[in-house]
Amino acid sequence: MAFPNLHHYRSHAGLIMFALACLGGGAVVEATFSETTPDWIVTGVPVVALLAVAVYVFVVFLPQRKVEKALDRNMAQYSRQCGALKIALEELRRGDLVAARRYERDLSDEFRHSMRVAVRAMDGLIGEIQKNSIQVARASVTVHRTASDLASGSSQEAAAVVEITSTMEEVARTAAHIAARASRQAELAGHSEEAGEAGAAAVIRALEGMEAMRGTMDAIAARAEALGKRSREIYGVLELINEIAQETHILSLNAGIEAKAAGELGERFGVVAEEVRRLAERSRESVDSVRRLLDDFSASLRDMVAATDEGRDAASGVLDQARSAAEAIEKLRGALAETAQASQEISLATSEQRSASDQVVTALREISAVVQRTAEGLQELTATADTLDDLGLAIQLLTQSFRLKSPRSLKNVFLGWGEKIAGFAAHGEAARGILDQMIEEHPYVEFAYLVDREGVMVAFAANHNLIGERDLPNEVGVGRVFAERPWFHGVIRDGMSIVTPPYESLVTGQDCFTVAVAVRDYGGEPEGVLGADINVGSWANI
């Protein structure tokens, strides 16, 4: 609605009325004092003047008064709206979108709509940013964990690669050693093969010699057999001679007996008989002597035959052993040949193995370099994840500077708790119970406390799932004074909800930030401060 330019209208109307009044007054005076002026002019002018005044009143003054009243009303409304807008904008400046919407009803429709749209847009945007920052934090945690796992795996891989590399190098050295030994073995096998051939030839010669020796022994045995046969024949002859000698002896005895019986006539016969007996005696002695010689010869022959037999047996045994040795040497030659070939194959295989091992070692070194680069990349990734986490936290803290009507808006959440705990500032146990309940519903809070208007701690509660069973420091406890803390000042003095930057917790020694809100009495006056220390490590659970 466009306000009419009352001053312009009023000034013009007044001027016209004044001009008419002057004209009318002048006309009346002139008419009165002029005798030539007709009477109707003298009568009409006042009428016209009165008419003008009436017109002025009804056309100008009264509407003007009406308009002025409307104007005053509009101005008042405008002032109220401006005030509400100012307060709303102030609340917006302070980030309290919830409080800003409280003054919407005092705005014009247009402003209300615009304010609502703007606040809704900001609410949505900030809420989206909060949600995304939490997702970023969770993603960074996931990335961090994955990178840590990968880094750990890479470390293990690197250690395994180092171990494998060391093992492969050892294998390569062993392969080289084996190759050298195999080559030497092949060389020795070659020499052994030659020695085996020489040995086989020697054995063959020995066999031939043994065969010849056995043949000789057989010949000796045959000759001994022949000699034995001859000696047996000689024995037979000697036996015959002995027999003849015996018979001759008996004959000579009988002849001697007959000679004795013949008396003197037989004396000469007796002498002959005696000579014959002596001859037979000598024959027997010769036979005995020859027999003794023959016995000795036979004994020697038997010994020789026995020795020859033993020699033949020994030669046969040696021959058999030589044949066995020849077979063994032949087998050994074959085995040596196979060994030589196998040694050459082993030498070749170990050379190839060594080459392959060297290639594997080279590949492992490349893998180790890749793993090292991967580990370095993972370290960078971990650092980036930490940066993302810090960034997410910074964004979250930035968004937490706004109060939204959202369960993720800490100011809004703890202001709600502040309303619950209001009135219990003087009742420590009751306040403790509410703080315990708050921690239970918000497990990311590691420490919650209520201080009174003077900054004295009235009650506190600790989240033992986060701080463990450690003892609380002496600076923390009922009765301690926190009036000098910035968050206390900000709440009590400025009436603002505070979200501090991260700092080191006195309780856990880890990073945390504090959300401090005012606890107001029924009159809206702050009677204390509700504080909640949020562990940085748990902020993604908001």
Added chain:
Amino acid sequence: MGGRRCAIPARRVLKVLRRVKLYSFPSGEPAFLGLARFGTEPVAVLDGAVLFDLEDGRGEAGPDPVVVMVSGGRREQPEVFGLLVDEAGRTFAAGGASVNGLDDLTICDPGRLRPDGGE
């Protein structure tokens, strides 16, 4: 006989035989060895060592035993029998001279044997 050197009077000796085939059969006489053919007559062959009591029991025969056919027994009733000796030596003239220096010569006279075997 019986490992001793013995001498038999030549007048008693009829003949010395070698390789006499003996036909033995059980007899109560310890010296009896068997029968042998002497000419056409069978004669008894006795172990000289047992007969003249030269050793205990019947001994082993020598390597070439001979049978000396002798006539013994009483003069009025001489008998021919054979004496198995280990070895027959030689004849020599007696008269106190030793034979090759051996003084252990035993005189065995078959003529002094009684029919019951004693002398």
